[in-house]
Amino acid sequence: MRAVRAAGSRKSSRSRVFRIKVISMGETAVGKSCLIKRYCEEKFIQKYIPTIGVDYGVKPIKLGEYDLRVNLWDMAGSQDYIEVRNEFYKDSQGCILVYDVTSRATFESLPAWLNECKENGAENMVIFVAATKCDLLNRKVTEKEGRDWAQSQGFMYFEVSALNSQNVKPLFTALFARMLSTIPGVPQELAAAAVQLAKETRDD
Ligand SMILES: Nc1nc2c(ncn2[C@@H]2O[C@H](COP(=O)(O)OP(=O)(O)OP(=O)(O)O)[C@@H](O)[C@H]2O)c(=O)[nH]1
Numbered sequence: 001m002r003a004v005r006a007a008g009s010r011k012s013s014r015s016r017v018f019r020i021k022v023i024s025m026g027e028t029a030v031g032k033s034c035l036i037k038r039y040c041e042e043k044f045i046q047k048y049i050p051t052i053g054v055d056y057g058v059k060p061i062k063l064g065e066y067d068l069r070v071n072l073w074d075m076a077g078s079q080d081y082i083e084v085r086n087e088f089y090k091d092s093q094g095c096i097l098v099y100d101v102t103s104r105a106t107f108e109s110l111p112a113w114l115n116e117c118k119e120n121g122a123e124n125m126v127i128f129v130a131a132t133k134c135d136l137l138n139r140k141v142t143e144k145e146g147r148d149w150a151q152s153q154g155f156m157y158f159e160v161s162a163l164n165s166q167n168v169k170p171l172f173t174a175l176f177a178r179m180l181s182t183i184p185g186v187p188q189e190l191a192a193a194a195v196q197l198a199k200e201t202r203d204d
């Protein structure tokens with residue numbers, strides 16, 4: 001009898017785990033890995049360590065009765081890894097599309113990144129744009145340009161800095177909330193808890 005109860009409780013706790021899959025996308029050295037590291041570990045790495053292929057991390061978030069597990073696939077921006085990246089587009093549900101505000105070329109490359117993911121099977125992916133390195137003064141892309149482009153594509157836009165944490169949590173929590181409100185089959189309470197978390201993070 002005790003064994004049956006134990007199995008039952010394991011099943012019910014397991015059924016409250018919900019997984020979502022997020023990728024990062026953008027040119028090399030724009031700050032994708034640093035942005036994810038800042039969000040997951042509250043750390044900043046000054047030295048540039050290029051990602052080899054793809055890095056994986058999981059971020060657990062308690063949302064009411066649910067354990068949200070965000071699977072983060074941090075992709076290398078180099079063209080050398082196009083074959084590796086192509087494996088990840090098809091089942092990703094969310095994407096942080098990153099450019100560096102001090103490099104116009106990285107901003108201008110954004111449409112090519114959209115083509116790459118669409119050509120390789122990305123469908124219904126929720127895409128948010130992150131304009132990184134906003135702590136630096138030598139900007140080459142204005143906030144208005146970034147915002148206007150994101151809006152023209154129907155994407156949310158965030159000005160962020162992995163160095164000083166500006167807008168990092170609001171970016172991620174808003175992305176998760178949007179994903180959970182669009183992915184079919186997400187329990188209503190989970191989607192509502194994610195929206196609440198995003199609101200609290202924004203108001204911090
Ligand atoms: N000042 C400043 N520097 C940053 C910021 N984010 C990243 N960097 C620096 O930019 C460099 C590249 O950062 P990464 O996060 O490794 O870049 P990436 O986009 O992951 O690059 P790949 O893995 O090669 O595609 C590093 O030297 C970081 O320290 C930021 O918000 N502010």
Ligand SMILES: [Mg+2]
Pocket residue numbers: 032033034049050051074075076077
């Ligand atoms: Mg990287």
